[in-house]
Amino acid sequence: MTDSQAAAIGATRETPAARRRALLWQVVDDYSLILIFIALFAVLSVTVQYFFSWDNMVGLLLSVSQIGMVSCTMMFCLASRDFDLSVGSTVAFAGVFCAIVANATGSVAIGVAAAIVAGGLVGFVNGAVIAKLKINALITTLATMEIVRGLAFISSQGQAVGVTNEAFFTLGSAELFGLPVPVWVTLACFAVFGVLLNKTIYGRNTLAIGGNPDAARLAGVAVDRVRIAIFLIQGVVAALAGIILASRMTSGQPNAGEGFELNVISACVLGGVSLMGGRATISGVIVGVLIMGTVQNAMSLMNIDAFYQYLVRGTILLIAVLVDQLKNRRQAR
């Protein structure tokens, strides 16, 4: 046999049928999450009473609106191989702070602005400490989680802070084209952060940093600046979520949003965002948030005790991570 023949045999690796099969698998891989969600949704629509009704759909969306907003920024955080545990505390603190400032000044706008600046500040501190002082993100945000929660309790003296100005409540309850404002804000977040991730240097660099921070730096990515921006924006969006939550509850509550950070991270991981960094899609995150909300909603409709909901949520997360792992292993082979 000649060399060229030997090479030709080495090169004929795939038959057309095998390639079609591989392509099909690729599609199933890429859309597995969406397919699972559609199946889940269909089954629940048929089996659970009241599930598939307009009112329930709106309620479902409203219930995941806070998680949805912050999932967008958490997606950036995880995609850059970082972590943020402080968002739950920021949600609570922003609500309390907004209520206090609004009451003191008599202006809802000033209260909202002050809370957003405060949230941005928390995020900036997180980002600066992690990027510049090179302290592990888990530890840094664990610390700020405690500190910010403390600030929320101190500033409110441990009590819910009611807002006197009625205008504040419209933020959480007003409707626009049949959907409540928080749902619109969440949809806007999905759109804006989806475009940021896919279509801007900021988003692409975030993924590059998560994929390999050293290589990204040597390729000219302003690694520190991007990391600080990620945390700063996350602080702002968490504050926004906190303000809207306070508006819905008609008061700023210092113990709001406990465990919120873990729900947000769960939604992202469920949506296929890799904790190893470098991999994230906005469609995945949206589906992750919807799956979380749908399961919760259905369990409530079925009158399942809230205590069991923890079990179900944890199990779903574990399965999602296992599936992701299997997928990666097959690709790596």
Place this chain on the structure above:
Amino acid sequence: MGSAPRLEFRHIGKSFPGVRALSDVSFAMRAGSVHGLLGENGAGKSTMMKILGGEYIPDEGAVAIDGDVQAFRSAADAIGAGVAVIHQELQYVPELSVMENLLLGRLPTRFGLVDRRRALAWTRERLDALGVDLDPRAKLRQLSIGQRQMVEIVKAILRDATILALDEPTSSLSHRETDVLFRLVRDLRAQGKAMIYISHRLDEIFELCDAATIFRDGRKVADFDTLEGVTRDTLVQRMVGRDIGDIWGYKPREHGDVRLSVKDVTSHIVQRPVSFDVRAGEIVGFFGLVGAGRSEVMRAVYGADRRLSGTVTVDGKPVKASHIRDAIRHGLVFCPEDRKEEGIIGVRSVAENINISARRNHLTAGLFVNDRIEAKTADSYIERLRIRTPHRRQEIRLLSGGNQQKAVLSRWLAEKDLRVLIVDEPTRGIDVGAKNEIYNVLYELAAHGVAVVMISSELPEVLGVSDRVIAMCHGRIVGQFAHGEANEQNVLAAALPEGTTATNAR
């Protein structure tokens, strides 16, 4: 010889989903010989070694030792049969000492506690007997990579291995470490061990091996019972499957004005100020032993490490210290030595890896990434540099080393205003065919007036490709040679520390 060979591969075949990694490969080797295995990356050498080491089970064929067919189901089976495969990625415990690594799992005990004194004496004795100069108490992480490799080999010998396979053992060794390794291999041959030696460095194959087998595309393409009278060109041609002629392909070029000027640069690691100039269209090769400070100087020039003092100018314009983006804006770019750790972003696509820097120049509305242009850029470099990938969206970690390197080069070629390219060990661990292609890229850039700096630890490569060779030793520039006057003797003599001579360094 009438008796059965020590080690024999009989009609080995192995497939993975979608890929036929090996088909019908047979070859044999005697006790007391060193058998070279050659082939481009992906030719099937590593799969072969994994079959020998019991990590893969062949679909067809079998391995026979002294004529007895073996059915290894695990690495432990292979070790039990006296086979030791030493992979490029070494297996050791960095926090433990040499002694503990060597005796792992069978440390001598006394009253249930480790008998350190006995262990130490035993280890010393064995190391001395092998002529290996290592402190048994040193922690593995404190040792150089070469020394760690030595520990690995000693471990194999102490397990009474009669068959040793070394996969690219010298890719990160200094000349002196290589020398020690070669001596050890020759001693082991004299003791009757059968050894497989995989290397991309043909000089080593000629120096060390008694016989050789060449792989291409998962098949055996040639067997040489002896390397007497076999030429380098013959081997290369059989490996690549075509005649690539003169591997360096050097042609003299015109040089322009000084493009890169480095004056008195220091960093935390580069303590003595370093200065040099590179002209437009010139390729300057930096040669030195491992640890001579070449990479460290270039990292300080580029801004990857903090530059403490000195100036760097490109076409007379100063580049800000410790500011990578400013360097890139001046057209000064750098391909790092460790491709996997610092070059590629593994989980991102080939296209992303190519476009990551240059995309800032063609944003839509100053804000949005232009996917159309980026796809075109990626495809054009994939074609021009012959990057072997199914498509531009493939994750780059799935490509071979040579193709990854070409993608990293493409990233900088995509810069409109490329003026100075610094490449650190651009061909390490890359097969001959891809090496040749990378040299051609460097030549083409030089022909377009780019000033090229190439760091390499392979002396023939430095001599073959560079217009000028700069030798470094202990963080200082110790010699400069024009293409015509540089040769192995004078460059090596300059690069060696005082008190050593060229003969005992290699």
